[in-house]
Amino acid sequence: MLDVKRIRDQRDLVRERLASRGAGDEAKVDQALEVDAQRRQLLAEVETLKAQRNRVSKEIGALMGQRKLAEAEARKAETRQIGDRIAELDGKVAALEGARDQVLLRLPNLPHESVPVGRTAEDNVVVRMWGEKAVSTFPLLPHLDLCSRLKLVDFGRGAKLSGSGFLLYTGWGARLERALISFLLDLHTGQHGYTEVSPPYLIGRDCMVGVGQFPKFEDQAYAVQEGLDSSTLGRLYLLPTAEAPVANIHREEILSDAQLPIRYVAYSPCFRAEAGAAGLGTRGMIRVHQFDKVELIKIVRPEDGYAEHEKMVADAERVLQLLGLHYRVVLLCTGDMGFASAKTYDLEVWAPGQGQYLEVSSCSNCEDFQARRMNCRYKLADGGNRFPHILNGSGTALARLFVALIETHQQADGSVLIPEPLRPYLGADRLPLPACCP
RNA sequence: GGAGGGGUGGCAGAGUGGUUGAAUGCGGCGGUCUUGAAAACCGUUAGGGCGGUGACGCUCUCGGGGGUUCGAAUCCCCCCCCCUCCGCCA
Incomplete structure (x- = not known):
């Protein structure tokens, strides 16, 4: 499997090397990158939410320890819907990752530069x-x-x-x-x-x-x-x-x-x-x-x-x-x-x-x-x-x-x-x- | 196939809902001490992802997947693997 980061950083080189195989695989590169870009965007979003949730959960733990139960309950209610949003985004990220890998797993390796270019x-x-x-x-x-x-x-x-x-x-x-x-x-x-x-x-x-x-x-x-x-x-x-x-x-x-x-x-x-x-x-x-x-x-x-x-x-x-x-x-x-x-x-x-x-x-x-x-x-x-x-x-x-x-x-x-x-x-x-x- | 037991960091082994990514020991690495070494002592020691030039920050991972919960190594469900005994068998 090709390294996504490399595909991202050296997109043209990767496309050119794939094209040299003559199988038309270079067309899939943009597809993989697009899905990956979406994935990264959602990932950033969901991780921010998770950071928030983790912070609040720790606070709730501390409040419970201090027997401030009412306050803890209030915080719980406040955080409840974050969980749903996280679950939703997690699902989307996983789906995008699957879609990306589906493409990546079907991309062949890049030929080494010492390999003669040819078709048959x-x-x-x-x-x-x-x-x-x-x-x-x-x-x-x-x-x-x-x-x-x-x-x-x-x-x-x-x-x-x-x-x-x-x-x-x-x-x-x-x-x-x-x-x-x-x-x-x-x-x-x-x-x-x-x-x-x-x-x-x-x-x-x-x-x-x-x-x-x-x-x-x-x-x-x-x-x-x-x-x-x-x-x-x-x-x-x-x-x-x-x-x-x-x-x-x-x-x-x-x-x-x-x-x-x-x-x-x-x-x-x-x-x-x-x-x-x-x-x-x-x-x-x-x-x-x-x-x-x-x-x-x-x-x-x-x-x-x-x-x-x-x-x-x-x-x-x-x-x-x-x-x-x-x-x-x-x-x-x-x-x-x-x-x-x-x-x-x-x-x-x-x-x-x-x-x-x-x-x-x-x-x-x-x-x-x-x-x-x-x-x-x-x-x-x-x-x-x-x-x-x-x-x-x-x-x-x-x-x-x-x-x-x-x-x-x-x-x-x-x-x-x-x-x-x-x-x-x-x-x-x-x-x-x-x-x-x- | 049946019954029971178990899967936690490089290894061993704690941990049964809260600041635990994880005690402790061993091993590894660095240091102090020493002429040198050992011993002793101190420190350090997992992987992935995302962001950042970088220091670093966030996030995920305690066999795998799903669920409950504000929060799961810990509770529930499914699966996989290993060990012991029984059955079958080259």
Whole structure:
């Protein structure tokens, strides 16, 4: 959430930065300010009345103490109607505050000045590449073929169980998925300084609001209900990313300066309804309703925010390097960035069987946007409280990583060679062809 | 799910309608004393909002919300969370 005071003080700058996203949100700025101005005016009025009431109440207390009862009664009568007026104004102030926040919660973050201005993914900037597209003497198969040949994923039965967009990993496929999760967690905890956490997969509404997922993207989430009690629907949601619970760990807290920087890594499955994207035509594992992801979260001092952001990208890149996968790093333009982000790098890995780059990581610095929403602060040496920068990044998403891995490392004989660092986790150096199939 | 107990400042723990935003203890910070440190003693120590250049002023907050009252941490109602016991259960 943007700081109202900042919107007030730097109105033009805020409008201009919002406009650069190309979503027309700058129009809401005046609306928020107008409601806020009304609120402040009424607030001043009601607080004056409250001061008056408090003063008289104390006097009444003193009179009662002196047994001047008649006088006390007179004062009471005098003050009685002030209470009604206060209640009335309190109600109005609360309503205006609600209206203001309604607007503020739907305003996206301001893009950082280093973000290129643009409208769509076309305007994103490739900042660097690593490795090269695989060249092969034999035709490289897409992952769908590899999965069925090697019996890694049973798409048909996955759909039977839960509908399209749900995967049933089988045999070596299931094992590879598990190996990747362990490999990623060990890498980030062991070499990159993150602390492992394992969050609940069902999370409260506040988590979703805190990271900026709600109220704007409520239609993208899976809401659950307890048994047959429909009144419980919407109390809990399946997490769309571990970012939602993990970034909220310190919600409503005042951290000490010494606690920062905080770096968490968490594995979780991710559930996305992808409403409106149904029948998108992406077969296989590229776009699904449930996938695994290892997520990185940082809570850092604002002055460290962007240095930590670059390090986070490097941490995610390290995954792809160790797995020998060609990728590119893309700096998203203003129009392509997520709601909460001030600056985002995507990591896109090359999938030779698809002939395209797949997004496997998105690393964002949300600055204090989320911290404000969740009221997470830290205490400075001078006693003041400050909102930290909160960063999130995939390290990395798994289904697409799985695709790139098997497509990149497939062999002429149909098996898949496993990169050295992953072998101890898999307990094998290749995914073999099932004995029964050529 | 049932019965009972409880949620107060960083922590512990008083406070059952009136000058209590809150005793006391611990911890933290500053100071006196000391060659230094400890002990002792003195002082200080929550967050939000609004206004003011500022010193500061006002206001709200004792799990959350509503109510009674001139006035609520204290009384009433609803909800949430934690603890103990019982039931069910991976």
